[in-house]
Amino acid sequence: MKELKIDKIEGFTPQIGHLVSQMNYVRKTTLEAVRDLTTYELDFLPSKDGNSIGALLYHMAAVEKGFQIEIFDGRSPNEQEMAEWGAPYSLGEKGREDIKGYSLEFYISKLEEVRSRTLQKFANLNDDWLYENRLWDNHPSNNYFIWFHVFEDEINHRGQIRMIRKMLSRNV
Template identity: 55%
Template sequence: MLNIENLLLITDIPGYTPQISRLLSMMNYARFTTIDAVKSLSQEQLDFLLDSQSNSIGALLLHFAAVEYAYQVSTFEKRELNEKELSIWSPALNLGKEGQEKIKGNDLAYYLNQLDGVRNRTLELFKSVNDDWLYIEEKFWWNKANHYFMWFHVFEDEINHRGQIRTIRKRLKV
């Protein structure tokens, strides 16, 4: 799906409606730059904590996958995460102490595989809807939002935390 030739084009993608194609184009670019920001990091670097309040790069990568998975469940399946899913994704969704304690000891391939697995599911799910689906409004946070905003938030969250990743990478002491 990640076509380097068209990475800088927000355009149609075969198999998807026009607005979904544009959304996916933006998500693809965000993911490409995330992967670029973590290339060649060791397990020790992925686990590094700046201080007792910070998240590791590995935890932030898993957070991206967890958020995307949670939005799949919420927007496509119309439900909350169940107990089994929470046992898997909660540390990455909550981050903080829980993430520090439970998300460590994994190499970069582990995190990239998690990101790819969730993204591949997202791509399949988006094939099942059309542009009208993006404009469906639901209660969200303190207000209402449409699916378009919700999925914008998925990659906006990734972009925001990628800034943290770049800051941590510059300060690695390992």
């Protein structure tokens, strides 16, 4: 029987470990939702204004990358970062044009690359850091809420992915 717990994780302070355990579970379920998808399935658009599963996966990585730049690096994305991450961050028409033709391994690699840096940074922070106040999107916030938002955004898009996958099974 598998354990489903939010718990301490070795290498992290207690509260950061709780956050990481939640992020790990969300990522596990996201990867289960996209298991074995083909490039065709990853590129499928559910509607003319919709996003593909591939675009949503890339977006998940881009959101986390954006917060890494903002929170860990204390700056806005530079021109090179915008060239790589702008379309997946914003999605829309640019995302529909630019994000296609990639394998599942490409998207998983992007997700892992970004998450690896997050975990490296978290390992060097303490629980007090989570509660540091900051302004985010013109609202009083703290680091805990911002990183909660990273995986909350992933949960929302995972729901979209599951719906698109059901649409695909009807269209095959």
